[in-house]
Amino acid sequence: MLYWIFGLLILSSLASIFSKNPIQAVLFLILSFLLTALIFLLIGAEFLALLMIIVYVGAISILFLFIVMMLNLKIVELYNNNLVYFPVSLLLIMIFVFELVLMMLLSFDIHLNISDLSYNNLAYNILSCNNLILIGQVLYNHYLFGFLIVTIALLVSMVGSIVIIKDKKFNE
DSSP states (O other): HHHHHHHHHHHHHHHHHHHHSSSHHHHHHHHHHHHHHHHHHTTTTTHHHHHHHIIIIIIIIIHHHHHHHHHHHOOOTTTTTTHHHHHHHHHHHHHHHHHHHHHHHHHHOOOOOOGOOOOOHHHHHHHHHOHHHHHIIIIISSHHHHHHHHHHHHHHHHHHHHHEEEEEEOOO
């Protein structure tokens, strides 16, 4: 069943990329997000699945859909200039695949023996906790500085957008 979901996810992602109608592209994007949430549910990461649905489908995709509908975008013929960007995109894809393979090869130690690992207590802790506790422990123990930086950046962007909107309304 998981292979069917992966296949549908790839097809909906490709349909989102190659769709000529922007509204259909956003709808295929929403389908891709929902299928990703379903994959998270099937592997046991319930919190990430709900987060994916709430944040990506509920906020970002609907925002994209409203923007596309408000701008009243017509079907634009973009396919006549696509061949110009093909070599650059092919080069970027090759670089990405090379880096991905290099990271996978460097992160796995082939000579590692499972009995040499001292993670028996960690495995017990992972199996005894739920996903929300584990995500909270990882975020607030290992990535606290990055989490705080992202929080401050979001706060500054929110305050900045409010200031810009108030200045525009005040000047009108």
